[in-house]
Amino acid sequence: MIDFTFTEEQEMFRKAAREFAENQVAPRVAEMEAAGKVSEAVVRALAEAEMMALTVPEPFGGLGLGYTARMIALEEISRISVATAMMLQVFALGIEPILKFGSEAQKQKYLPDLASGKRLATTAVTEATGGSDPTGIRTSYRKDGDDYIINGRKCFITNSHIADTLTILAKDENDPKAFSAFILEKGMPGFKATHEENKVGMRGCNTGELAFEDVRVSKEQLLFTEGKGLRVTMAAIGDVGRGGMVGCALGVQAACLEASVKFSRERILYGKPISQLPTIQSKLAEMKIDLEAGRLLAYRACAIQDKGQPSSNEFAVAKYFTTEAAQKAAKMAVDIHGGYGCMQEYAVSRYLRDAFVLGPSAGTSDIMKVIIARWVLS
Amino acid sequence: MTLQIIVCVKAVPDPAQAGRIRIDPATRTLTRADVPLAFNPLDRNALEAALQIKEKSGARITVLSMGPSGAESIVRECLSLGADHGILLSDRAFAGADAYATSFTLARGIENIGKYDLILCGMASSDGATEWVGPQIASFLGIPAATQVEELTQADSQTLIVRSGMENGYRLMEIKLPALLTATRKLNRPRALSFSGIIKARKKQIVQWGLQDLGLAEDQVGQAASPTVVSAMTTRTARRQVEFIEGSIEEKAEILVQRLAQAGLI
Ligand SMILES: Cc1cc2nc3c(=O)[nH]c(=O)nc-3n(C[C@@H](O)[C@H](O)[C@H](O)COP(=O)(O)OP(=O)(O)OC[C@H]3O[C@@H](n4cnc5c(N)ncnc54)[C@H](O)[C@@H]3O)c2cc1C
Ligand SMILES: Cc1cc2nc3c(=O)[nH]c(=O)nc-3n(C[C@H](O)[C@H](O)[C@H](O)COP(=O)(O)OP(=O)(O)OC[C@H]3O[C@@H](n4cnc5c(N)ncnc54)[C@H](O)[C@@H]3O)c2cc1C
Numbered sequence: 001m002i003d004f005t006f007t008e009e010q011e012m013f014r015k016a017a018r019e020f021a022e023n024q025v026a027p028r029v030a031e032m033e034a035a036g037k038v039s040e041a042v043v044r045a046l047a048e049a050e051m052m053a054l055t056v057p058e059p060f061g062g063l064g065l066g067y068t069a070r071m072i073a074l075e076e077i078s079r080i081s082v083a084t085a086m087m088l089q090v091f092a093l094g095i096e097p098i099l100k101f102g103s104e105a106q107k108q109k110y111l112p113d114l115a116s117g118k119r120l121a122t123t124a125v126t127e128a129t130g131g132s133d134p135t136g137i138r139t140s141y142r143k144d145g146d147d148y149i150i151n152g153r154k155c156f157i158t159n160s161h162i163a164d165t166l167t168i169l170a171k172d173e174n175d176p177k178a179f180s181a182f183i184l185e186k187g188m189p190g191f192k193a194t195h196e197e198n199k200v201g202m203r204g205c206n207t208g209e210l211a212f213e214d215v216r217v218s219k220e221q222l223l224f225t226e227g228k229g230l231r232v233t234m235a236a237i238g239d240v241g242r243g244g245m246v247g248c249a250l251g252v253q254a255a256c257l258e259a260s261v262k263f264s265r266e267r268i269l270y271g272k273p274i275s276q277l278p279t280i281q282s283k284l285a286e287m288k289i290d291l292e293a294g295r296l297l298a299y300r301a302c303a304i305q306d307k308g309q310p311s312s313n314e315f316a317v318a319k320y321f322t323t324e325a326a327q328k329a330a331k332m333a334v335d336i337h338g339g340y341g342c343m344q345e346y347a348v349s350r351y352l353r354d355a356f357v358l359g360p361s362a363g364t365s366d367i368m369k370v371i372i373a374r375w376v377l378s
Numbered sequence: 379m380t381l382q383i384i385v386c387v388k389a390v391p392d393p394a395q396a397g398r399i400r401i402d403p404a405t406r407t408l409t410r411a412d413v414p415l416a417f418n419p420l421d422r423n424a425l426e427a428a429l430q431i432k433e434k435s436g437a438r439i440t441v442l443s444m445g446p447s448g449a450e451s452i453v454r455e456c457l458s459l460g461a462d463h464g465i466l467l468s469d470r471a472f473a474g475a476d477a478y479a480t481s482f483t484l485a486r487g488i489e490n491i492g493k494y495d496l497i498l499c500g501m502a503s504s505d506g507a508t509e510w511v512g513p514q515i516a517s518f519l520g521i522p523a524a525t526q527v528e529e530l531t532q533a534d535s536q537t538l539i540v541r542s543g544m545e546n547g548y549r550l551m552e553i554k555l556p557a558l559l560t561a562t563r564k565l566n567r568p569r570a571l572s573f574s575g576i577i578k579a580r581k582k583q584i585v586q587w588g589l590q591d592l593g594l595a596e597d598q599v600g601q602a603a604s605p606t607v608v609s610a611m612t613t614r615t616a617r618r619q620v621e622f623i624e625g626s627i628e629e630k631a632e633i634l635v636q637r638l639a640q641a642g643l644i
Contacts, residue, residue, distance in 0.1 A: 008451055009576060012458060016571035023570065050573050063573055073573075 004296075006072075013069050017076035020049050025081045032083060032204025033350065038162055039204060042084055047117025051077075052091050055240075056099065060111035067240075068302040071247050075298075078251020079258075082354040083204030085251055086361070089244025090158040090205075093362075094121025096236035097167040097181060101224035106183065110165055122159035123167045123241070124210055125233050131156065131360070132367050134230065139212060140173040141180060148222065150182065150215040153194075158361070160208035161193040167223060168210070169233045181229035183221045190215040201353030238312030239305055241362040242319040246298045249322035252355050253294060256326070256333035257287040259348050263337055274336075283332045290325035297321055313375040320368035323358040330355035381437040381535070381555075383428045384488055385421070386499045386515070387456055389449035392416035393504045406608045407474070408505070415445075417452050420500030422568040424561040427530055428498050429460045429569065435532060438462050440494075442487050444472055444480060450584055457579040458571055465491065469588035474601030477506065481514030483599050486592045488519060496538075497558040501526055512560035522557045528564040 006014070024045040032039050046052065054070045056062020063069075070092060078085035095114050098106055098121075113119040129136040139152025150170055154160075164186045172178035184191055196208040224232045261284060264275035274280050301314035330352040334341035341348050359365060391399055391413035400409040428439045441456040443449050444467040453464035467487050475483065488494060497519075499512035509525070516523035529541035533552065540559060542549045553559075589599065597603060621637070623630045638644045 008454065009580070011451075012455065012571065012576050013573060015455075016458075016573055016576060019570050049570070054573065063577060065573065065577070069573070 010068065010072060013065075014072045014076055016049075017073040018079075020045070020051075021077045021080035021084075024049070025077060025084050029081050029204070032081070036198055036203040038087065038206045042081075042204070043087075043117070043120070043162070046084070046088055046091075051088055052095070052117045052120075053115040055092050056095060056111055056115040060107055060115060062111070062115040066302075067243060067305040068299060071243065071250075071298055071302045074244060074247025075250045075254070078248045079255045080251075081204060082248050082252055082351075082358070083202040085248045086202050086244075086357075087159060087162075087205040089241075089247060090123070091121050093123050093236055093241045093244060094159065094163060094165065094167060096240040097123060097223055097232050098165075098183065100235060101181070101232045102183075105220070106223070110183065114165060119164040120159060120162050121165045121167075122157060122163040123233055123236055124154040124157045124160070125169045125237065126154060126156045128153070128155050132364065134169065134234065135179070137169060137171055137179075139168065139170040141170040141182070142173040144216070146219050147216050148180075148182065148219070150184075150190075150212045150217065152212050154210040156197070156207055156360075157210055158205060158207055160210055161196055161206050166210070167233065167236070168212075169229050172227070178227040179229035180226050181223040181232040182217055183223050184212075184215065184217065188215055188217065199357060201350070201355070201357040203353075235312075237362055239301075239310075239315050242312065242315035243298075243301065243305065245358060245362045246294075246301070246315065246318045246322045249319075249326040249355075249358050250291070250294055250298060252326040252351055252358065253287065253291045253322065253329045256329035256348065256351050256355075257284065257291060259346075259351070260284055260287065260333045260336045263340070263348075267338075280336060283336060287329045287332060290321075290329060294318070294322040294325050313371065316363075316368045316371040316375070319362065320365050320372065323355075324365060326358055327355045379535075381431065381435065381496060382494045383431065383437050383439045383496045383498065384491060384494050385425045385428050385439060385441050385456070385461065386484055386497065386511070387421040387425065387441050387443045387452060388418040388500070388503045389415040389443060389445045389452040390418045390503055390505045393419065399505075401611050401613055403611075406611045410505075415448050415452060417455060418500055418503045418505075420502060420504075420561055420563065423563060423565045424498040424500050424559075425456055425459060425461065426566045426568040427527075427559075427561055428496075430566065431496075431532065432460070435535075440465060440491060442484060442491070443467065444475075444483055444487070447586075450586075453584050454579060455571065457582040457584070458576040459569060460575060461582075463582065464584035466584060466586045467588075467592070468586050469599075471589045471596045471600050471602075474604065475599065476604035476606040477508045477510040478514065478605055479599055479601075479603045481511045482518060482603065483592070483594070484511065485515045485518035486594060487587060488515065490587065490592055495555045497521075497556070499558065499560045501560040501562050509560070512558055516558040519556075519558070522553055523559070524551055524553055524557065525560045526562050527559045528562050530559065530565065 028039045053062040054065050058064040074085045127137045141148045141150045166184045190213040192211050194209045194211050264280050265273050267274045297318035301311050301318050305311040333348040340346050391410040398413045402409050431437050439461040441461045441464045502509045513523050524540045526542045527540045528543045531539045533539050536555050538553050623633045
């Protein structure tokens with residue numbers, strides 16, 4: 001028999017994450033929205049609550065709790081602040097390549113500080129040439145003795161300006177078919193975070209551009225085998241990156257449903273709460289159906305991931321379903337709120353903006369379908 | 379010698395879902411079955427006080443709760459927050475206890491634990507809210523009690539200095555251990571649950587004691603041993619009436635004052 005229930009311990013993780021989100025993150029949402037910037041206090045609180053340590057194994061200073069626990073945490077944090085969940089999910093996305101492909105020395109050097117939050121992480125693949133086609137990137141490297149020299153630019157990178165440790169993908173200057181991944185560190189000569197985006201949604205997380213001008217790195221910074229960089233970055237994005245977006249999406253779905261239930265119970269029209277109107281009920285039911293279905297997809301994919309099996313196809317399905325559902329839920333939530341839904345005082349207007357940013361991150365819905373079609377046709 | 383602290387924790391119906399609690403008119407009790415159990419809020423302050431003492435000067439913290447088997451999750455939460463050991467008093471015979479029977483059973487549980495220096499309770503539960511259980515436990519055990527504690531310092535290993543709130547001031551007391559205190563919200567800011575705390579609690583034990591473990595007979599516990607009789611219980615329906623006051627700002631203010639005066643509110 002398949003047990004679809006959470007363990008008592010997992011329920012406690014959810015409680016801990018919910019308390020964290022409500023006590024530490026919620027009071028700073030307004031400030032993050034207005035400033036369009038990361039709240040340092042939130043980053044500190046995430047580190048103190050050991051949120052960066054969830055997926056890091058215990059020998060490297062982490063909690064070794066795996067991906068189901070991470071999904072629970074992301075879902076609860078996103079319910080309060082999608083931007084904070086996004087930032088956190090990309091910390092894990094930045095940790096994953098080192099965890100899965102790093103040498104023992106690289107793991108020893110980076111993982112403990114990444115787990116404690118002393119260093120922050122990201123993974124940078126996307127460039128102006130198109131995120132959907134990572135082979136189209138122009139950032140290049142060439143060998144110079146034992147070193148590599150990297151040149152190029154990245155765009156739309158989460159945590160671009162706050163990350164200390166970055167996994168980046170570059171192409172061999174002399175072989176356009178060879179890609180390699182490198183670990184860069186903030187402050188390396190020639191490496192700069194440049195433009196910072198002003199996003200419509202997820203305003204409390206940082207997205208921006210990176211520039212590499214003759215960045216010289218030693219071979220210790222090469223991640224995994226030279227020429228196998230696409231595998232390194234795509235493996236991390238495929239399950240941890242997509243899984244993270246699923247957590248963010250589920251949080252939006254839950255928040256939309258909660259806000260809609262509350263508003264529709266309180267809003268009186270024709271002498272009774274609008275929650276009694278069949279059209280409103282139909283919307284609430286649809287949101288609930290999508291949330292339940294989305295959770296099943298999400299936690300099944302996590303169960304596979306926690307077994308150490310490939311889960312990127314299952315996460316492609318979950319990512320497609322939940323991010324689309326989150327956008328649908330946000331629209332319905334705004335609709336249920338009538339004119340109030342268009343006002344910034346009502347959180348649903350933020351959910352709508354945030355929900356749209358869920359789309360492209362870690363691959364668009366079109367790309368998810370490409371992946372899923374490849375899966376069914378294989 | 380390590381200080382032995384016992385914290386009494388009650389699993390209450392989640393205050394956030396109080397709207398789902400119903401009264402059973404036949405038994406004059408509350409139907410709480412549909413409402414998930416939660417940590418009685420003030421007991422979190424009591425536990426926090428114990429944890430702070432443990433951090434400062436070392437202590438072993440035992441959590442004691444009487445309740446249905448579902449209350450074990452609350453005890454587990456206490457262990458996740460840093461308590462060392464949990465005891466759940468659970469037996470069908472304990473059901474229907476009033477504050478007297480509850481206190482008696484808890485006091486028996488404490489005697490069963492053996493050595494203790496300090497017992498911490500919440501000032502009140504969020505459901506029963508009699509505020510009797512703490513002082514009654516102290517009286518069954520024959521130890522001093524200080525209620526409504528807002529501030530707590532250790533003078534030496536055997537003495538505490540506590541400050542208790544009063545309507546127009548406070549009482550400052552020196553209290554010799556063993557003693558019982560009841561905690562208020564002002565006492566401290568309870569810490570948050572942490573993922574690593576939850577992991578550490580995996581290795582901690584919760585034991586369950588029933589009637590026989592406490593060496594009690596059925597007529598000494600539960601409803602059978604509860605002297606209080608609830609003679610009636612009713613739900614209050616809050617009715618809201620809305621009246622929109624029209625007119626200029628001055629007129630509106632004038633009418634508002636009249637209405638409030640008529641209602642006897644000013
Ligand atoms: C509607 C209603 C009517 C009631 N009527 C009566 C009545 O008429 N007479 C009467 O005596 N009682 C009555 N009770 C209270 C009784 O059933 C209590 O719920 C129970 O006996 C504990 O008392 P309390 O909740 O008032 O605790 P309080 O004295 O308010 O609790 C103080 C502290 O004692 C500790 N504590 C209390 N209960 C436990 C427990 N089970 N396990 C561990 N620690 C605990 C906690 O630290 C708590 O913070 C009533 C309760 C309800 C809900
Ligand atoms: C908030 C945010 C955070 C991000 N964080 C990161 C990060 O941390 N690291 C990182 O590397 N990247 C990051 N990205 C980039 C993200 O991965 C890309 O935006 C995404 O892959 C899409 O790339 P693009 O924006 O260049 O769109 P394009 O690839 O140019 O796509 C344009 C359109 O073409 C469609 N399309 C493309 N290919 C196909 C196809 N084969 N079939 C059908 N339709 C297709 C797309 O669906 C889309 O509608 C982030 C993006 C956002 C918005």
